[in-house]
Amino acid sequence: VRAARPVAADHPLAAYLARRLVSAVLVVLAASALIFTAMALLPGDAADVILSKHAGSGAASEQAKAVLRAELGLDRPLPVRYADWVAGLARGDLGVSLLSGRPVAEIIGARLGNTLVLAGVAAALLVVVGIGLGLWAGARADRAADRMVSVTAISLGSLPEFVLAILLIQVFAFTWPLFPPISLVPPGASPLASPQVLVLPVLALVAVMAPQTIRMVRAQMAEVMDSPYVRMARLHGITERRIITHHALRNALAPAAPLLASSIAWLFGGVVVVETVFNYPGLSRDLVHGIATRDLLYVQALTLLCAAATVLVYLCADLVAVWAVPKLRTSGGRR
Amino acid sequence: MTDFDHPVRPSRRAILKGSLAGAAILGVPGLLAGCQPATSAPPAGPGGVRRGGNLRVVISGASTTDDVLDPHLAGSWGGGAVAKNVFDKLVAYNNDLTLRPRLAERLEPNADGTRWRIRLRHGVRWHDGKPLTPEDVLWSVRRILDPANKLPAAAGLKVVDLAASRKVDASTVELAMRTPIADLGALLAGWYVYVVQNGTTRFDKAHPPVGTGPFRFVDWAPGERTKLVRHDGYWELGRPYVDSVEILLAAEADARLNTFLAGQADIVHELSYVQAKTQRSNPQLTIHPSPVGTFHAFNMLTDRPPFNDRRVREALKLSVDRRKIVDSVFLGYGELGNDLYGKGAPMYAWSLPQRSYDPARARALLQAAGLEHLTVTLHTSEATPGFVQSALLFAEHAKAAGITVQVSKSAADSYWTDVYLKQPFTQTSWGSYALEWFYGQTLVSTAPSNETAWRRPDWDRRFATARGTMDPAARERRYLELQRELWEQGGNIIHSYAKWLDGISPQVGGFKAATVASDDWCSYREVWLS
Numbered sequence: 001v002r003a004a005r006p007v008a009a010d011h012p013l014a015a016y017l018a019r020r021l022v023s024a025v026l027v028v029l030a031a032s033a034l035i036f037t038a039m040a041l042l043p044g045d046a047a048d049v050i051l052s053k054h055a056g057s058g059a060a061s062e063q064a065k066a067v068l069r070a071e072l073g074l075d076r077p078l079p080v081r082y083a084d085w086v087a088g089l090a091r092g093d094l095g096v097s098l099l100s101g102r103p104v105a106e107i108i109g110a111r112l113g114n115t116l117v118l119a120g121v122a123a124a125l126l127v128v129v130g131i132g133l134g135l136w137a138g139a140r141a142d143r144a145a146d147r148m149v150s151v152t153a154i155s156l157g158s159l160p161e162f163v164l165a166i167l168l169i170q171v172f173a174f175t176w177p178l179f180p181p182i183s184l185v186p187p188g189a190s191p192l193a194s195p196q197v198l199v200l201p202v203l204a205l206v207a208v209m210a211p212q213t214i215r216m217v218r219a220q221m222a223e224v225m226d227s228p229y230v231r232m233a234r235l236h237g238i239t240e241r242r243i244i245t246h247h248a249l250r251n252a253l254a255p256a257a258p259l260l261a262s263s264i265a266w267l268f269g270g271v272v273v274v275e276t277v278f279n280y281p282g283l284s285r286d287l288v289h290g291i292a293t294r295d296l297l298y299v300q301a302l303t304l305l306c307a308a309a310t311v312l313v314y315l316c317a318d319l320v321a322v323w324a325v326p327k328l329r330t331s332g333g334r335r
Numbered sequence: 336m337t338d339f340d341h342p343v344r345p346s347r348r349a350i351l352k353g354s355l356a357g358a359a360i361l362g363v364p365g366l367l368a369g370c371q372p373a374t375s376a377p378p379a380g381p382g383g384v385r386r387g388g389n390l391r392v393v394i395s396g397a398s399t400t401d402d403v404l405d406p407h408l409a410g411s412w413g414g415g416a417v418a419k420n421v422f423d424k425l426v427a428y429n430n431d432l433t434l435r436p437r438l439a440e441r442l443e444p445n446a447d448g449t450r451w452r453i454r455l456r457h458g459v460r461w462h463d464g465k466p467l468t469p470e471d472v473l474w475s476v477r478r479i480l481d482p483a484n485k486l487p488a489a490a491g492l493k494v495v496d497l498a499a500s501r502k503v504d505a506s507t508v509e510l511a512m513r514t515p516i517a518d519l520g521a522l523l524a525g526w527y528v529y530v531v532q533n534g535t536t537r538f539d540k541a542h543p544p545v546g547t548g549p550f551r552f553v554d555w556a557p558g559e560r561t562k563l564v565r566h567d568g569y570w571e572l573g574r575p576y577v578d579s580v581e582i583l584l585a586a587e588a589d590a591r592l593n594t595f596l597a598g599q600a601d602i603v604h605e606l607s608y609v610q611a612k613t614q615r616s617n618p619q620l621t622i623h624p625s626p627v628g629t630f631h632a633f634n635m636l637t638d639r640p641p642f643n644d645r646r647v648r649e650a651l652k653l654s655v656d657r658r659k660i661v662d663s664v665f666l667g668y669g670e671l672g673n674d675l676y677g678k679g680a681p682m683y684a685w686s687l688p689q690r691s692y693d694p695a696r697a698r699a700l701l702q703a704a705g706l707e708h709l710t711v712t713l714h715t716s717e718a719t720p721g722f723v724q725s726a727l728l729f730a731e732h733a734k735a736a737g738i739t740v741q742v743s744k745s746a747a748d749s750y751w752t753d754v755y756l757k758q759p760f761t762q763t764s765w766g767s768y769a770l771e772w773f774y775g776q777t778l779v780s781t782a783p784s785n786e787t788a789w790r791r792p793d794w795d796r797r798f799a800t801a802r803g804t805m806d807p808a809a810r811e812r813r814y815l816e817l818q819r820e821l822w823e824q825g826g827n828i829i830h831s832y833a834k835w836l837d838g839i840s841p842q843v844g845g846f847k848a849a850t851v852a853s854d855d856w857c858s859y860r861e862v863w864l865s
Contacts (some may be wrong), residue, residue, distance in 0.1 A: 048752040050485070070484065099401035102557070107399050166746065169593065179591040184583070226371040281559050289398040294746030298400050316857070320578030 011038040011039065015320065024311045031307035032089075032300075036082050037167040039296050045074055046098040046294040072098055074296075085300060095297035104301045108283065110187075115282040117191045119267035121198055126263060129206055130213030131256065135215065138221020138252065139244055149214065157211030163276040165204040172200060183280040201278045205271060209263040216259050250324040257324070261317035268313075269306035352685045388864035391579040394595045394604040394857070396584035399558035404538040406529040406546075407479055407486045412605060413584045415526065416857035417561050420580060422546035423531035425453060427470065427518045427854035430626045432680035432767060434520040435854055438467060438547065439531055441525075448515035448803050453508045459570045461532055462551045465725045469502035473531040476500070476510065488527035490783060491772055494519075515803030517810055521681075521769030524775065526852050549575040549860035569860070576863035592838075595620065601843050601864065604857065606836040607720065608666040616825070620838045623848035624668050625856075627679035628832035631660075631725060631764050632672070632715060635826040636788040637761040641711065642657065645824045646704040651711075652690055656734040657830045664724045665833045672829035675818055677770045679850070682811055684818035694735035703735065710739040714758040716750035721749055721833060731829075756786055764833075770814060771802045778821070788825025789851040794820060 053186040068076045073084075090093055094104035137149040156164070183197040191198055224230060225248055233243050249325035268283075275285040285301060290299045370488055371796045394414020396402065403409050425439035438459060448652050461466035477497055479488045499511035501582055510519070521735040522528070530547065538544045544552045549571070550563035563580045583600060585591045588607040592614070595603035606614070606622065635642035635651065642648055650675055661669040670678065673690055701707050715726035723744060730740035745754045755761050765773065767793045779798060780790040794817065801813035821827070835851045847849035848856035 043748060044752040064485075097400045100403050100557070102400075107557070111399060166589070173593070173597065180597050180599070182585075182590060182597050182599060184594070184599055187554070187559060276587050277590060279585045279587070280592065281556075285586070286399045286558065290400050293401055295400050 008158045008263075015196065016322070017319070022156050024315055027311050028304065028308050032084065032304050035300055035303045035307070036078075036085065039291075040078055041300060042291070042294065044074060045069070046292060046296065047074060049293045050099065077268075081170055084213040085297070088333070089301075094301040097295050097298045099293055100294050104138070104298045105300060107286075108302055108305070111281055111286065113278070114185060114191055115268065118198065118201060118205075118271070118280060118282055119264065122202045122209075123264045125202060125206050126209050126213065127260065130210045130260065131217050131253065133210070134214040134217025134243070134256070135221050135249065135252065139225060139240075139248075141222035141225065143220075144217070150218065153211035153214045156207050156216055159207075159217075161204065161273040162277055163209050164207050165200070165274055168200050168204055168207075169277070172203075184276040184290075185281050197280075201274050201280050204274050204277075205267065209266075213256060213260060213263065217252060220255050221248060224248040254321040254325045256294045257317040257321045258314065263314045265306075265310035265313045268309045269302070342462050348801075356746070365756050368765075371650060383713050383811045384576055384863045385865050386576050386578075388577050389579045389581060390469060390602070390784055390843075390859055390862060390864060391581045391583065392602040392604060392857075392859070393583040393585050393591045393600040395586050395591070396582075397558055398586075400586075402555075402557035404544050404552070404555065405539070406531065406544070407484075407488060407527050410487065412857070413561075413582060414583050415852070417552075417555075417563075418527075418529055419857050420429075420550045420563055420582075420859055421548045421552050422531065423459075423543050423548050424854075425523045425530060426529055428524045428768075428852065429860070430679075430848075430855065432521075432627070432677070432769060432848045432850070432853070434524055437854070438472075439523075441610045444517070444519065444805070446805070448517050448519075449782075451510045451512065451516070451519045451578055453501065453510065455506045455508070457506060458546050460805060461547055462545045462680070463532075464568070465532070467530070467547055468509040468533065469504075469506070470533040471530055472508045473497075473500065473502065474535070475528075475530045478531065478536075479528065486527065488525055490776065491522050491525045493529070496524070498807045505607075514799060515669045515805075517803055518771065519804050520771065521771055523590050523769065524854075526766075526810065527589050530758060536612075543838040550580055553579075571860065575860040577859065580859050595840070596840060600839045602846065602862075603838040604710040604835075606838050607662075608668050608833075608836070611668060611836050612666050612837075614838065619840060621841070623837045623839065623846065623847055625835040625837075625850050627767050627850040628669055628762050628834040629670055629851060630676065630678070630829045631719075631721060631727065631765055631831050631833055632713070632762065633828040633830070634763055634786045634827070636759040636786075637824075638788040638790070639708055639710060639828040642759055644824065646700045647706060647829075648707065648824065648826060649703075650709075650736060651733070651738070652828050652834065653693045653697040653700070654736040654738055655729055655828060655830045656692040656732040657690075658692070658726050659732065660725050661831045663728065664721045669833040670832045670834075672831050674827055676765070676773045676827070676829065678832050680767060682770050684815050684822070686815065687819060687822050690822075692732065692736075694732075697733075697736035697738070708737055708739070711741050711742065711760055712741045714743050714745055714750075714754050714761045715755065716745045716762075717747040718750040719764045722764075725830065726762065739865075754847050756784065757828065761786070763827075768852065771798075774798055774817075789826060791820075 003262065021266070047065045051065055051069060077288065096103050097107055132327050133149055137146040140146045169181040172178050179196050179199045183201055185194070185197060186193045230243055230248060233247055269287055270284055271282065274280065274282045275282045287302050290302065352689065392750050394413045394416055395411070397411040402642045403414060404417065406422045409415060423438045425437060426434045427437050428440065429435050438456055438784045439453045441457045443454070444450070448809065453472060455467060455469065462469065476492060476495055478484060479492055480497055481485050482489070482494065494512050494514060495515055496511040496513045502510050503509050506644065532545050547570070549566055549569045551566045551810050553562040553564050555561040561582045565575055565578050565818070571573065583594060585594055588605070588610060591603050592606065594600045611622050614622065634650055637643060637648065657671045661667065661671060671689060673687065675684060675687065701709055713726050715722050717723055730742050733740045755763065777784045778789050779787055779795050780792060797813065798817055801810055801817060804810040804813055837848065840847050842865050844862040844865055847855045
């Protein structure tokens with residue numbers, strides 16, 4: 001009887017999704033412990049930073065540091081602090097910044113939108129440019145167009161981010177003043193309200209990330225176009241266009257999805273250089289500063305958010321792969 | 336030089352050098368009245384000044400996590416700029432680190448410098464309309480000194496005995512000192528010592544700062560920008576000239592310059608030396624170097640070998656080619672250091688000879704100490720621009736004296752916590768303040784940042800005597816002797832004073848190049864836009 005059959009057998013994709021969601025939660029939990037331990041292992045703590053040399057103060061005595069540590073709760077045993085933090089997270093309480101005393105949720109919230117917009121626009125462009133050029137070049141493997149795309153990708157990909165960013169500023173902000181060299185976003189407004197500030201940062205990010213995607217997709221596409229089933233399709237007289245769109249495309253895309261996922265995850269918390277050069281008000285640079293100043297609760301909350309975002313992006317990438325290649329679906333997602 | 340401070344400084348000098356011992360009067364009441372024509376509708380103003388407009392400036396600052404509005408806590412450049420324009424100090428530094436009156440019209444010590452009367456300016460109003468009172472001043476000092484608040488200025492003001500201090504009348508406060516102090520003003524002019532309103536404990540969005548300064552706080556995005564508007568009831572007649580100020584933060588020098596070049600800022604603070612050089616020919620950007628710079632030094636812990644031998648310390652001081660460092664690290668935007676703090680400040684020992692680069696003499700000193708072919712490790716980092724380049728140049732220069740300086744580079748973010756004060760040979764850089772402030776921070780035996788392990792009870796005693804000596808000439812002699820000992824035997828190799836560089840657009844008028852942390856530094860009350 002149908003009703004008696006387990007859901008998993010009937011809906012392999014749903015079972016796969018459920019399994020992946022459970023493992024995602026476990027991964028994020030494990031990440032929280034890892035992040036907490038890593039922060040605890042760093043030399044020095046917020047008490048050192050708060051009482052260290054800055055304009056007019058001076059290094060503090062060990063006694064003053066001990067008092068401050070007790071006040072910040074940094075003198076408690078690590079497991080107690082971890083349990084405390086996780087319990088707070090469960091209540092939706094991220095705590096307060098050790099340096100300014102402002103709520104971590106408010107600090108992250110003020111810039112989350114900016115980071116999501118920059119990451120979203122860059123990711124969308126990356127998918128279009130990376131996959132589009134990769135497929136186009138791969139379908140023309142070893143022809144002039146392919147060589148041009150490959151050489152350009154390799155040259156761009158070998159430039160460090162800050163060089164690319166500065167080059168873009170020089171050319172598109174000063175030689176031809178088309179876009180602002182600096183991304184000032186009025187507080188509380190979305191960067192989408194002044195899209196011109198996104199142009200150069202997005203170009204810089206895509207120029208950094210696209211080359212590896214292009215090369216990956218191109219290689220897959222070239223391989224697929226050379227495979228026996230495509231040759232067979234050609235022999236059957238199917239048009240080249242139909243071969244690409246109906247037969248080659250999906251198989252070329254599946255392996256590129258995880259690579260795209262890693263690039264997109266990086267957009268979320270790792271774009272320090274681009275944020276610094278354009279003074280873009282995103283999360284990445286603050287994260288680095290937070291680590292340097294040992295602002296534990298802030299760094300822990302933000303890295304956990306990054307970890308969650310990474311897990312989510314990879315999950316999406318896997319689902320795309322499963323969608324693209326039917327044989328992954330029928331085998332219940334086991335690869 | 337404005338009409339305002341021009342008459343003040345000569346009069347103060349005259350009084351200090353004259354017979355009025357024990358009464359350092361800062362400024363003359365009613366001085367302002369004759370200087371400025373009454374305010375009138377825009378665009379009229381004194382001396383071609385134009386009123387109105389929104390002034391935009393860009394400077395480095397804290398990040399979203401650690402930016403604060405509390406003027407007693409804001410240690411970043413950007414935080415200091417906000418505090419400067421929202422609040423006022425009792426007295427503040429001129430560019431030469433002499434004092435100018437602000438909320439205090441006069442500071443009057445008793446005969447032995449143990450009690451100081453602060454006469455408050457009349458007619459000063461807070462942004463909420465309340466008048467400035469002695470209670471506000473006492474509250475500000477109490478808040479700074481309260482150990483529970485852990486405020487950085489507590490170290491500077493700890494000479495104040497709050498329990499014995501009091502309000503004298505409606506416009507006079509008397510502060511009691513724990514030890515005689517000849518120049519309380521030098522401490523009251525410190526970076527953080529702003530007057531806040533009686534009873535204020537918090538400064539954030541829910542509790543917006545209320546000051547007496549030329550601009551009112553409107554809004555801020557921490558680590559990003561702060562918006563201020565003109566305070567119409569400001570006590571300096573006619574000031575400020577612009578309607579509003581926007582202070583933008585950018586951590587990186589290129590981002591700051593690009594903000595300016597893109598027309599998003601009228602003033603760019605803190606240009607790099609390379610930028611100043613490349614922008615020299617840009618007609619849209621005028622560069623203003625600060626009159627006095629921040630010092631850059633190598634510090635030796637004088638209680639650790641080989642630096643516990645004064646001949647070694649002198650040999651190392653003679654092995655730095657200061658001119659080369661100023662020319663190639665600061666690209667000429669700097670001055671030679673003479674191993675002494677406070678170049679340009681009152682009591683600075685100008686009479687001690689400038690130490691020169693003399694590797695032959697250094698070699699002889701080391702020979703006498705039996706330490707030829709000395710090898711030392713200098714710990715550097717990118718914590719402050721110029722540190723690493725100076726260290727590498729020093730290593731080159733010292734070769735001629737037979738000294739091997741091994742340069743060890745540490746991570747910038749942990750340099751101040753893990754390396755500085757812990758390794759025997761490190762680097763440091765301090766802004767310009769009064770000598771006694773710096774000595775209290777770094778040179779007395781109990782100093783919190785005793786970066787040269789300079790612990791000499793006799794020197795401490797003589798310093799305490801000097802800072803409590805009311806007769807200016809005698810005080811100057813005592814400070815000279817203290818500095819001679821530091822020059823001969825101290826552990827600081829202060830090789831250069833690097834300038835702070837500001838750039839302004841041609842529309843900006845009334846801008847004054849200023850020493851870091853002085854009254855004019857990042858002050859926008861005199862600035863106007865054409």
